[in-house]
Amino acid sequence: xxxxxxxxxxxxxxxxxxxxxxxxxxxxxxxxxxxxxxxxxxxxxxxxxxxxxxxxxxxxxxxxxxxxxxxxxxxxxxxxxxxxxxxxxxxxxxxxxxxxxxxxxxxxxxxxxxxxxxxxxxxxxxxxxxxxxxxxxxxxxxxxxxxxxxxxxxxxxxxxxxxxxxxxxxxxxxxxxxxxxxxxxxxxxxxxxxxxxxxxxxxxxxxxxxxxxxxxxxxxxxxxxxxxxxxxxxxxxxxxxxxxxxxxxxxxxxxxxxxxxxxxxxxxxxxxxxxxxxxxxxxxxxxxxxxxxxxxxxxxxxxxxxxxxxxxxxxxxxxxxxxxxxxxxxxxxxxxxxx
Amino acid sequence: xxxxxxxxxxxxxxxxxxxxxxxxxxxxxxxxxxxxxxxxxxxxxxxxxxxxxxxxxxxxxxxxxxxxxxxxxxxxxxxxxxxxxxxxxxxxxxxxxxxxxxxxxxxxxxxxxxxxxxxxxxxxxxxxxxxxxxxxxxxxxxxxxxxxxxxxxxxxxxxxxxxxxxxxxxxxxxxxxxxxxxxxxxxxxxxxxxxxxxxxxxxxxxxxxxxxxxxxxxxxxxxxxxxxxxxxxxxxxxxxxxxxxxxxxxxxxxxxxxxxxxxxxxxxxxxxxxxxxxxxxxxxxxxxxxxxxxxxxxxxxxxxxxxxxxxxxxxxxxxxx
Numbered sequence: 001x002x003x004x005x006x007x008x009x010x011x012x013x014x015x016x017x018x019x020x021x022x023x024x025x026x027x028x029x030x031x032x033x034x035x036x037x038x039x040x041x042x043x044x045x046x047x048x049x050x051x052x053x054x055x056x057x058x059x060x061x062x063x064x065x066x067x068x069x070x071x072x073x074x075x076x077x078x079x080x081x082x083x084x085x086x087x088x089x090x091x092x093x094x095x096x097x098x099x100x101x102x103x104x105x106x107x108x109x110x111x112x113x114x115x116x117x118x119x120x121x122x123x124x125x126x127x128x129x130x131x132x133x134x135x136x137x138x139x140x141x142x143x144x145x146x147x148x149x150x151x152x153x154x155x156x157x158x159x160x161x162x163x164x165x166x167x168x169x170x171x172x173x174x175x176x177x178x179x180x181x182x183x184x185x186x187x188x189x190x191x192x193x194x195x196x197x198x199x200x201x202x203x204x205x206x207x208x209x210x211x212x213x214x215x216x217x218x219x220x221x222x223x224x225x226x227x228x229x230x231x232x233x234x235x236x237x238x239x240x241x242x243x244x245x246x247x248x249x250x251x252x253x254x255x256x257x258x259x260x261x262x263x264x265x266x267x268x269x270x271x272x273x274x275x276x277x278x279x280x281x282x283x284x285x286x287x288x289x290x291x292x293x294x295x296x297x298x299x300x301x302x303x304x305x306x307x308x309x310x311x312x313x314x315x316x317x318x319x320x321x322x323x324x325x326x327x328x329x330x331x332x333x334x335x336x337x338x339x
Numbered sequence: 340x341x342x343x344x345x346x347x348x349x350x351x352x353x354x355x356x357x358x359x360x361x362x363x364x365x366x367x368x369x370x371x372x373x374x375x376x377x378x379x380x381x382x383x384x385x386x387x388x389x390x391x392x393x394x395x396x397x398x399x400x401x402x403x404x405x406x407x408x409x410x411x412x413x414x415x416x417x418x419x420x421x422x423x424x425x426x427x428x429x430x431x432x433x434x435x436x437x438x439x440x441x442x443x444x445x446x447x448x449x450x451x452x453x454x455x456x457x458x459x460x461x462x463x464x465x466x467x468x469x470x471x472x473x474x475x476x477x478x479x480x481x482x483x484x485x486x487x488x489x490x491x492x493x494x495x496x497x498x499x500x501x502x503x504x505x506x507x508x509x510x511x512x513x514x515x516x517x518x519x520x521x522x523x524x525x526x527x528x529x530x531x532x533x534x535x536x537x538x539x540x541x542x543x544x545x546x547x548x549x550x551x552x553x554x555x556x557x558x559x560x561x562x563x564x565x566x567x568x569x570x571x572x573x574x575x576x577x578x579x580x581x582x583x584x585x586x587x588x589x590x591x592x593x594x595x596x597x598x599x600x601x602x603x604x605x606x607x608x609x610x611x612x613x614x615x616x617x618x619x620x621x622x623x624x625x626x627x628x629x630x631x632x633x634x635x636x637x638x639x640x641x642x643x644x645x646x647x648x649x650x651x652x653x654x655x656x657x658x659x660x
Contacts, residue, residue: 065368133652137652143647144596146596146647147645151640154636158635158637158641162637178573268471269471272468278468312482318478319475326468
């Protein structure tokens with residue numbers, strides 16, 4: 001501490017003189033750019049290395065399997081981006097994904113419309129309840145949605161009589177078309193991500209979310225509808241998760257009760273790797289796309305190179321790789337150092 | 340303020356809420372216990388109480404470490420995997436005696452914690468993501484170590500640690516109790532404890548006032564890893580089997596729930612060790628009561644979820660954030 005008592009300058013780490021302070025602000029600006037696109041940079045790097053070292057990676061078959069097989073799960077990350085931007089978290093999405101699949105498969109036996117409406121309605125209703133508890137009862141999002149994670153699994157098991165009943169999507173049902181092939185899932189997911197990006201960057205609602213995540217108190221003093229925005233965010237996340245589950249059910253042809261365990265953590269990882277701060281107030285849908293693709297590519301590579309050693313080995317490498325990616329991405333962006 | 344003149348009115352809404360927040364978890368624990376005994380008198384039998392203590396001890400150990408981590412505004416998702424890793428090495432070293440196995444397990448727990456702590460303290464990775472990558476990787480490692488299968492333990496020394504009783508109380512519960520006491524002293528009576536709480540309250544200010552932020556953060560995650568590893572060894576000793584694919588699964592969520600139900604805020608800056616003990620007991624009691632009355636697991640989960648929700652609502656910090 002070299003500053004004298006006469007300097008009323010706001011406390012900032014390492015700020016010794018005006019010149020240095022100016023330099024930090026430039027550095028900060030560059031750092032925030034890198035942070036915003038850090039995942040993209042790592043993604044390009046990983047894809048380039050993979051394409052150069054493996055002859056099977058850049059093939060059409062492989063790319064369509066990366067894009068197609070898990071596309072609907074990515075919707076969890078889309079909803080999670082909105083939640084995290086407000087400074088919240090939604091742990092219930094993995095269970096909701098499974099429940100959505102079961103409800104979709106169940107509904108499809110009575111018509112495609114029910115297969116779509118039933119999961120969406122349940123997802124929206126549950127999301128609204130979570131949002132109300134968080135916004136009005138002021139409960140911690142972590143706890144409310146943890147309760148969602150447990151409770152929805154319970155509900156799922158009740159619907160399927162302890163997992164003994166599996167609902168199949170009828171073979172002739174039009175509902176199956178929604179999940180079929182490579183391109184239908186990718187187009188649906190891409191369209192929803194595009195809508196999400198517009199919602200976040202071009203609407204008053206999106207601006208409210210960012211303001212609320214940055215400083216909730218200030219947002220409230222500015223007269224922004226903070227509580228309503230929070231409820232809507234969890235509503236959105238729940239609906240997306242249930243809808244994603246239903247589409248996944250359409251793809252698989254049945255509702256699988258054991259699916260979705262741990263998906264919430266994958267979604268959170270994708271969002272955070274994409275540069276959205278868990279503390280809220282900063283983030284982008286584009287970043288989440290990079291994060292999601294990065295995780296998918298890593299998974300594909302590990303499957304390709306290590307699956308012969310068994311699933312335990314794959315998990316170990318996966319965890320290690322995730323750690324390296326997160327480290328790399330954090331080291332690329334030094335803004336957090338100035339938090 | 341008329342509430343000052345008339346004692347009955349002193350219990351106005353704000354004060355009631357504050358009381359609930361401070362002592363809600365203990366009240367809930369007592370009520371639940373009374374309900375459990377009322378529903379079934381045999382709940383009070385020494386046999387049953389002993390079973391409950393066996394089951395709560397590992398959760399409590401993990402929750403103690405978790406409460407320290409949460410006190411620094413962090414979270415440790417890797418504890419379940421650390422349990423599995425500690426469990427996986429026990430069969431390998433059990434032949435050399437209890438202490439060899441314990442030492443190896445604890446060192447591995449400390450190492451896992453150190454990796455997570457270093458990522459949080461030095462690289463400034465967000466705790467949830469740093470420990471998430473450990474959670475995935477370390478469980479895989481545990482399964483590799485154990486050759487992808489459950490292994491039985493036959494050495495009597497290890498079985499003793501998990502199954503013996505001392506004065507009618509399981510040794511596991513004694514160990515967990517002593518750890519709780521030490522954790523309480525650590526938080527309340529030591530410089531380290533005060534630094535930990537200060538860092539959780541305001542990291543920036545702590546750094547500027549010269550606190551050893553990085554050292555404290557790493558130590559906290561190492562402690563969490565060591566306590567989880569200890570829990571892992573006790574679980575193996577009690578079950579007489581190491582099963583890394585399943586042991587410790589979801590333990591991180593149980594521990595976090597116990598900590599938060601006990602009144603430690605997720606926003607850091609405060610650690611309530613006694614609350615964590617009460618929280619762990621509370622969660623254990625709910626599960627016990629529901630399973631003993633043959634409630635189906637699907638409904639058990641729903642009821643548990645609802646009770647957690649209410650308990651947290653009653654005990655949470657109000658007005659802040």
